[in-house]
Amino acid sequence: MSAESNRGPGDPAVRARGLVKQYGHFQAVRGIDLLVRRGECFGVLGPNGAGKSTTMKMIYGRTPLSAGELFVLGMDVRTEMRRIKARIGVVPQEDNLDPDFTVIRNLLVFARYFDLSRRIARERAEQLLDFVGLAERRDSRVDSLSGGMKRRLVIARALINDPELLILDEPTTGLDPQARQLVWSKMRELRTRGVTLLLTTHYMEEAARLCDRLVIMDGGRILAEGSPQGLIEAHAGPWTAEVMLPPAQHQEALRRLEVDTAAGVGQIGNQGIRGWESAEDRLLLYTESVEEATAACERLKAMGLGGAGFFSRPTTLDDLFLRLTGRTLREA
Numbered sequence: 001m002s003a004e005s006n007r008g009p010g011d012p013a014v015r016a017r018g019l020v021k022q023y024g025h026f027q028a029v030r031g032i033d034l035l036v037r038r039g040e041c042f043g044v045l046g047p048n049g050a051g052k053s054t055t056m057k058m059i060y061g062r063t064p065l066s067a068g069e070l071f072v073l074g075m076d077v078r079t080e081m082r083r084i085k086a087r088i089g090v091v092p093q094e095d096n097l098d099p100d101f102t103v104i105r106n107l108l109v110f111a112r113y114f115d116l117s118r119r120i121a122r123e124r125a126e127q128l129l130d131f132v133g134l135a136e137r138r139d140s141r142v143d144s145l146s147g148g149m150k151r152r153l154v155i156a157r158a159l160i161n162d163p164e165l166l167i168l169d170e171p172t173t174g175l176d177p178q179a180r181q182l183v184w185s186k187m188r189e190l191r192t193r194g195v196t197l198l199l200t201t202h203y204m205e206e207a208a209r210l211c212d213r214l215v216i217m218d219g220g221r222i223l224a225e226g227s228p229q230g231l232i233e234a235h236a237g238p239w240t241a242e243v244m245l246p247p248a249q250h251q252e253a254l255r256r257l258e259v260d261t262a263a264g265v266g267q268i269g270n271q272g273i274r275g276w277e278s279a280e281d282r283l284l285l286y287t288e289s290v291e292e293a294t295a296a297c298e299r300l301k302a303m304g305l306g307g308a309g310f311f312s313r314p315t316t317l318d319d320l321f322l323r324l325t326g327r328t329l330r331e332a
Ligand SMILES: Nc1ncnc2c1ncn2[C@@H]1O[C@H](COP(=O)(O)OP(=O)(O)OP(=O)(O)O)[C@@H](O)[C@H]1O
Pocket: 023, 026, 028, 046, 047, 048, 049, 050, 051, 052, 053, 054, 055, 170
């Protein structure tokens, strides 16, 4: 598809087809397709080394693609990167602020990359410091800020050109829970204002709370795509019975629950159990409802299996990752 035929008011924020990144003999990104719609918060969830940052770097022009097609706001990254850069904002994984400058100066110096008058740049910088709650620190040196404040400053800096698309590479890695919440609330606010957000994360909670849609990435490939809840419903079930049980007893428990272990998700057809996963000393049974999850726990309890613990809980994206890869996001 040519750049022109791909462009128009309804352009997706990002469209990738068969995107590949090759480092020597190693493929970090192995032919992925992506479609990020305007106005949504789209997540790329995966463990370290999945290829998330490499994908982002191709999107914001830090590294060239090895093969495939990639359009950002309807423009081809191979030929129109300058124009793309004028209309996107980037929050990279590392805090690459200038430590010798004050907070406000970091914004003003960055504003010079864009075609902004001094007056507009100053106005926007002040507004953005307000937005991220750093107005009172405007004249502080960057190296006196906490990690959370630095992150918010990087977000403010990425917004100086009033971007249509904001790309955030692991925006809350290394932050404490309170600082993380603050960054999340700013991201939600931006989403409400109509900014398209594209973020990478290895925190399933971050993906579940913020993203309208997401892809799960591992080993340079996309394993699944959908809304957080839609993915959980399609690949597991909304509720999980988690039973602490030695692995040697998992088959026995499944047999006694009359689970057809050869059947796929949703085809097991036994008393609400839709799927199962054997995860070391835990047996996970995916169900439609909290009642069914609790009933599965009760039945195993009555059989004397799982004395070490039973939990009925909502299914998480971590369960889903386990289902898709055999590993949890925490171990991966
Ligand atoms: N410049 C490079 N040269 C060679 N290999 C690279 C380069 N950059 C990344 N890789 C490799 O590509 C793979 C994907 O890395 P990438 O940084 O995209 O992963 P990620 O999902 O973003 O993980 P992280 O959260 O650790 O950044 C890794 O195996 C990494 O070692």
